[in-house]
Amino acid sequence: MxxxxxxxxxxxxxxxxxxxxxxxxxxxxxxxxxxxxxxxxxxxxxxxxxxxxxxxxxxxxxxxxxxxxxxxxxxxxxxxxxxxxxxxxxxxxxxxxxxxxxxxxxxxxxxxxxxPEGMTAKQCMAVGTAGYTAMLSVLALERYGITPEQGPVLVTGASGGVGSVAVSILAKLGYEVIASTGRKEHADFLRQLGASEVIDRAELSEKGRPMGKERWRAAVDSIGSYTLANVIAQTQYGGAVTSCGLAQGADLPLTVMPFILRGVSLLGIDSVMAAKEVREQAWARVQQDLDLEKLELxxxxxxxxxxxxxxxxxxxxxxxxxxxxxxxx
Missing domain, CATH: 3.90.180.10 (Medium-chain alcohol dehydrogenases, catalytic domain)
Structure with a gap:
């Protein structure tokens, strides 16, 4: 056998x-x-x-x-x-x-x-679940009505799988991207992917105030816990934040203040059980909107x-x- x-x-x-x-x-x-x-x-x-x-x-x-x-x-x-x-x-x-x-x-x-036509098997796995999840996050922001001219989009965990693909896609679509990472040595790498600004994750990873200065119109978060709470607390009026991961933790220590005083929305992203038509749409957009040269990078x-x-x-x-x-x- x-x-x-x-x-x-x-x-x-x-x-x-x-x-x-x-x-x-x-x-x-x-x-x-x-x-x-x-x-x-x-x-x-x-x-x-x-x-x-x-x-x-x-x-x-x-x-x-x-x-x-x-x-x-x-x-x-x-x-x-x-x-x-x-x-x-x-x-x-x-x-x-x-x-x-x-x-x-x-x-x-x-x-x-x-x-997807036009992509090799290897390129599809360079995207993988992480990149497919990043595209689901971008699609959720688009459905919400977030456009490039409204203001910057923050990406947490930007050096990781979800984050790096999200930075690349958002930049190609014309968004101003702020990348958050705990690895300063990756700042040049993130700028090559299209980030216009790189911030230290320490700015977001500790317990913060219920409401902070409005810094970004939207965000893609794969970290959870205090990081996600601080991201929401610093999102501009009427903005939206996608949540797709828990690298820091599954808890979410925040108040309702950003939701009821600034109208911020939290958008959950599930990549595991998404319907076939959702997957096919996401992969079609990956092929269209992800720079394959950056994917290699x-x-x-x-x-x-x-x-x-x-x-x-x-x-x-x-x-x-x-x-x-x-x-x-």
Whole structure:
């Protein structure tokens, strides 16, 4: 029986073990589409799963990896045929269903979309869930009515996956972008992506006042906790803030003051269970509005054997931009 490599997380009591294993197709979970996984990526959630520093995994043992790009091997789904190039983001893959860090994956076809025309599988994973989430955030601000002439947009966690793609997209769309980062050495990198101003995350990461000076018209936040509270407190009248992450924490210590005195809106962003039409719209806009030269600038590619190392680095805040995983490498 043919086997293939996979990264598996298992538990022995309170101890978590992450190791490379050999699986067969009989080991895979149910689904109506079998895919050769060509590229994946390392998101913050993947880092939490592999290091055990967050309650991401819901079924044991698990193959982590929440997104992939690859080619259909077999399909019993009406929309997909052998040879189709596909992309998957979310849907509990890598959490409750075997994920991307394996040479093959069996999933539900309803979770897949066709690879966007004009993008390679590798470019799709340079975007990955983080970049797709960044685009969902931009789309939410657009639906709210935020336009470039209204004022600057703040991006927190700007050196990370969501943040770096958000900076690049917003800048290309003509927005004045303020990038917040805790890594001063990345200031030039963020300006290359299009940020007009770079501020220290320390300005936002501690307990602040219920209302602050109005500094930005809108914001894309992937940090949560005090950072998100301070971002909201310093958003201009009638502005909006998107929330898509919890790198600092899941708490939100703020008052209702910005909402009832300035009419600020908080827009929640879910990338995991978003409907197919929402995903397809976001990916179409990624292809249209993300500068692929900048995508190359903010990405690095690693092999399968480096996943654990890079997963640890992303949780420790040592990753700049996006990490692509070449599964066959």
């Amino acid at each position: 043919n086997t293939f490599k996979a990264l598996q997380i298992s538990k022995d009591g309170d101890q978590q073990l992450t190791e490379s294993v050999q699986l067969s197709r009989d080991d895979l979970m149910p689904g109506d589409v079998l895919v050769t996984v060509e590229y994946s990526t390392i998101n913050y959630k993947d880092g939490l799963a592999i290091t055990g520093k967050g309650p991401v995994v819901r079924k044991w043992p698990m193959i982590p990896g929440i997104d992939f790009a690859g080619t259909v091997i077999e399909s019993d789904h009406a929309e997909f045929s052998k040879g189709d190039a596909v992309v998957l983001n979310g849907w509990g893959v890598g959490e409750a269903h075997y994920g991307a860090y394996a040479e093959e994956a069996r999933v539900k076809g309803d979770w897949l979309i066709k690879k 903010l990405s690095e590619t690693v092999g399968f054997d480096q996943i654990i190392e890079k997963a640890t680095d992303i949780v420790d805040g040592k990753i700049k931009g996006r990490v692509i995983v070449d599964i066959a490498k």
